[in-house]
Amino acid sequence: MVSVADKFNRYAAALGVGLVLAIVLFLTTSHKPVLDPKHPLCEQRPYIEPEYGHLANSSQFVSEEYKKKSVELFAGAIRIPTMSYDDLAMDPTKDERFNVFKDMHNYLFKSFPLASKHVETVNTYGLLYTIEGTNPSLKPVLLMAHQDVVPVNNDTIDQWTYPPFDGHFDGEFLWGRGTSDTKNSLVAQLEAIESLLSQGWVPKRTVILSFGFDEEITGFRGAYPISRLLHERYGTHGIEVIVDEGIGIVPFGGSIFASPAVTEKGRVDFKILLNTPGGHSSMPPDHTGIGIISELAFELEANPLSPVIQKGSVVEKFFDCMGEHAADLKDSERKKFLRSSTHDKLLPILESDPATRFIVKTSQAIDIVQGGVKINALPENVELQVDHRIAVHQNLDDLRSRMNEFVKKVATKHGLGLEFDGKTILKKTPLGSFNVSTFGGMNTAPISPYKGEVWDLLAGTTRHVIDDVIDHPYGPVFMAPSLMTANTDTAHFWDVSENIFRYLPVFMSDTNNIHTVDESLNIRSHISCVVWYYEFLVNACN
Incomplete structure (x- = not known):
């Protein structure tokens, strides 16, 4: 059996956070902190419990009934092989290998019909959802993911426990290319938005979802033109906050740490x-x-x-x-x-x-x-x-x-x-x-503030979701700002927002084999993402 530390090591090394926590696991023993609580080095922010009003609370997503629905929505996206190749044409209309993204769009539009009333395409296959807020003085929030995945080496297909594009669910883990990077967050964001819209939700603050289609090959066809369009619409730093894929939640030393990357190398x-x-x-x-x-x-x-x-x-x-x-x-x-x-x-x-x-x-x-x-x-x-x-x-x-x-x-x-x-x-x-x-x-990405209202929103939402909503075997969650050693689509958005966080509210121990054979994700972490995006949007936009 693969240990929790080993699972984290594989995923963290791939995303760039490294094996820091695995190292210190060997250095720990039962002992309580002895620091001065009046002068903390890493102050924690208070929980934020959403004010739902007429909306259902986020516990709706943790039922067995909803989990079955969520698994099927997630698996459907995995079954579409939206692979990015290094030699793809810069013009997506000139390379037939991009045609698979038509299938992805059709699936998303059919699966999330309410959200799809708010979508436009950018450079053929980029998807940009905009749910207009009622208060134009409030800057929008932007959630990001990407539709593409790294290719599966044909020589390794027989090494997979389940075929990489079958979307097999074994009762605990969903298997397939893109489960960890990052169709998980893409589908979870749409699940949260679809639920909110189905309840007649009208946000005070505009909500935007951005889904590029070539992140694995630098994002110049997908994220870049989307970023320029948003800059044209909202101006320099006209977006309040951006949340894209990144570092997740790591168990360590009797606690767990949520580690949004506030910069990247x-x-x-x-x-x-x-x-x-x-x-x-x-x-x-x-x-x-x-x-x-x-x-x-x-x-x-x-x-x-x-x-x-x-x-x-x-x-x-x-x-x-x-x-x-x-x-x-x-x-x-x-x-x-x-x-x-x-x-x-x-x-x-x-x-x-x-x-x-x-x-x-x-x-x-x-x-x-x-x-x-x-x-x-x-x-x-x-x-x-x-x-x-x-x-x-x-x-x-x-x-x-x-x-x-x-x-x-x-x-x-x-x-x-x-x-x-x-x-x-x-x-x-x-x-x-x-x-x-x-x-x-x-150069290294500008460092997003890890204190102030936006960080408090991110931290307070995380602490409530992880400690009060999601069932897990770990202790309380603490926030620990970090950095990405790899690059994400946010590299194209530096002038769009001063608050860019590369963060996935998943448990690192729930992820396996990003970018390689037997990539998989525990459905618990997918549900965690759905809950987090739902609460984050309610907290940010109500």
């Missing part, structure tokens, strides 16, 4: 081309182009970026919350998590595990190397591509400067020229030259 990739004279391999130079670029790769990997926990950063706040509210954490271990920017006790723990180190450092991955076409011909052109996910304490300029430094070092050693992003650093020589270009550059 930046990204930059470098394409490094090296041109050297060709010739017959019977008369090679001391170092061929492949040898030289391999030396550069070695230098980069031999000098990884350093981990840092900045004082006052969301990373430090995340660990403060763990240390302060994990009821069973031993005092000696609690000190490692509290005020972690002021000592070096926590960094070695994080650095020792590949899945946790990138919470506190910029990642570097050499993903592509190409060169040579024939065994007896010296390569004239070789290429190296390096991917980085930028930590919160660094930026694009830091990474450009670092890459320039390493390439310049190798170029100088071998008497080569260097051009970096169109600027000549070293003049070309007869021996050859490097040409480095930056692409995919994006």
Whole structure:
């Protein structure tokens, strides 16, 4: 049997939060917090119980009768193979592989007829639902998800316990591609909206749902045009709050922690081309182009970026919350998590595990190397591509400067020229030259406030839903703001709202195998999402 910690590790590593909690599970023993409650490092906000008025309360969704209905709605979406491929055309009308999204639309329009009265399409397959509020002075709320899923490798289909697009329900888990990422949230949002509309609900605040169709391949066909349309309609930061997919709820140390990501790491990739004279391999130079670029790769990997926990950063706040509210954490271990920017006790723990180190450092991955076409011909052109996910304490300029430094070092050693992003650093020589270009550059996302009215709304709704409505075997929930080490569709919405939260109200222990064989989700967490979206909308819009 797979342990709770193992299940969390798989999902958290895929989404980017890492194995922080799994590590500390080995460090815990029964012990009560001994902190000063008058000066908390991670203050918790009060519960918010919705004022329903004529509306049914959220307990309607936890009945066995509703669960059966919800399973079928969720499973129906899983049965539609809306896979995104890296080589899809930028124009969705020019690639027939997008046609499957027509089936997805037909299913959603039929399954959620009241919500579908409020939908429009953007760039053919993007879906934008707008339920107009009665008070135009209130900024809208925006819930997001994406319709697409990562492809299933045909070579792995026989490894699945149940076929990836059957939407099989075993009485506890729904199996299939997209159950965890992220048709769960898409369907749950529509379930909540459909229920509200069926009761004659008219929100004071406008409610918007945005469903892109290419998030798994950067979102420029789906989320990007939707974001530009919303910016045109509502202006810069004209949306009150955005909630998209992200980190969920994690059991740890006698408590559970809801960890909305208030930022996400930046990204930059470098394409490094090296041109050297060709010739017959019977008369090679001391170092061929492949040898030289391999030396550069070695230098980069031999000098990884350093981990840092900045004082006052969301990373430090995340660990403060763990240390302060994990009821069973031993005092000696609690000190490692509290005020972690002021000592070096926590960094070695994080650095020792590949899945946790990138919470506190910029990642570097050499993903592509190409060169040579024939065994007896010296390569004239070789290429190296390096991917980085930028930590919160660094930026694009830091990474450009670092890459320039390493390439310049190798170029100088071998008497080569260097051009970096169109600027000549070293003049070309007869021996050859490097040409480095930056692409995919994006700094760390702006940090959304984790105090104030919007955070209180998010936190208060979560605490009420998880502690008072959903049945689970864990202790009370605490809020712990975090960061995403991967990127979401929200990357296109930075100028649309100042309050962007990447958050799924699911129990991480209920998720299995995101992006791989036997992806599945416990239906308890799907119901948790339905309840959360329902209460969040009532709290935000009534």
